[in-house]
């Protein structure tokens with residue numbers, strides 16, 4: 001492979017820099033991989049500007065020899081990969097920098113030649129050497145990333161909510177919602193997100209594209225999205241503590257439907273009151289949301305929880321522990337206890353036996369040398385799954401993904417790894 005392909009890593013540059021032309025062709029490669037329509041220059045320009053804000057690193061795999069006559073030129077990568085780094089809320093407000101992997105594609109005609117494996121292993125090894133304790137991604141298919149040590153840590157689902165006459169919430173409003181020009185979200189969305197992020201285990205910092213998209217400033221084709229609408233939520237003091245960005249599905253949709261683009265609330269009251277707002281939109285009888293939490297207070301606040309029709313319960317955030325000692329030590333724990341865990345890692349990045357001793361919620365973690373018997377044995381992917389408290393170690397033990405030489409150790413782990421509220425990741429990348 002070495003002679004057939006060359007790997008280049010670079011960051012997006014201003015128009016005059018080499019990274020601009022590379023970035024343009026790299027985006028073309030991603031578009032080929034995801035079967036996108038051809039991007040317009042204006043769109044490419046905006047995307048590369050956002051990548052500069054996020055300090056995203058792009059990786060491209062290029063053919064070194066002559067390409068077939070009339071086929072895509074050699075400066076369009078046959079495989080793509082990108083990374084950026086943001087903070088992950090790992091419970092109780094604690095933050096751990098996460099190495100986020102995205103834009104993974106391999107052109108169909110170059111598949112199954114080890115390109116993904118090469119990009120992924122080289123990248124994870126470099127991230128580990130750079131001091132990162134955790135990597136994260138979201139997956140198009142659930143069968144690809146387990147082999148690289150990623151485990152599913154959070155879930156999400158799609159919902160449609162009947163907002164007709166039976167939509168009644170058991171909640172007395174403490175604040176209020178008002179319609180606003182969605183462009184105010186260019187500034188307000190990051191502020192509200194920062195508050196929500198601090199309160200939400202599993203939340204990952206958002207890339208620049210979010211505020212552009214939720215405010216309607218940028219649609220998928222690079223133009224403005226004039227269909228986006230917005231309501232803000234104000235707390236009792238008049239401070240904006242939540243918003244919903246949404247679109248009307250058109251008069252043809254039966255029943256008339258509103259689709260949520262983004263809904264963020266920095267308090268439980270704001271969350272319910274934004275739903276009260278959505279439930280009260282005149283002429284609309286249904287609200288849909290593709291990125292709803294699985295453990296959602298909405299159902300418990302409704303007089304008739306069957307107003308919610310949920311579908312497509314799916315994996316969302318995948319975590320890959322790169323440094324077990326650092327990742328375990330960074331967490332705060334829900335219960336005290338001591339566990340010796342053996343972590344198996346096929347890529348040899350995070351494996352070993354570790355003692356996790358928790359006192360008053362704080363952890364001391366040490367590598368265990370010699371042959372002290374572990375209480376729990378698991379693959380590094382299983383550790384990624386239980387790390388945010390969103391997947392139950394007892395369930396993984398039942399599935400054969402965790403073994404517990406010490407009886408009851410999985411239940412102890414379940415108690416210890418709990419977080420203050422259900423983990424949920426609000427950031428797609």
Ligand SMILES: CC(C)(COP(=O)(O)OP(=O)(O)OC[C@H]1O[C@@H](n2cnc3c(N)ncnc32)[C@H](O)[C@@H]1OP(=O)(O)O)[C@@H](O)C(=O)NCCC(=O)NCCS
Pocket residue numbers: 033034103104105106107110111112113114115116117118138139140141143144147
């Ligand atoms: C998924 C994809 C990136 C794989 O790339 P690739 O270069 O062919 O993968 P590799 O040759 O390096 O294979 C790596 C391993 O993954 C396995 N694999 C690859 N694609 C897979 C898939 N879709 N499902 C299950 N396993 C897969 C291979 O069998 C191989 O296993 P092994 O190393 O244990 O033997 C590529 O098929 C692709 O671009 N798909 C379309 C875009 C996409 O889905 N991207 C993922 C976005 S999250």
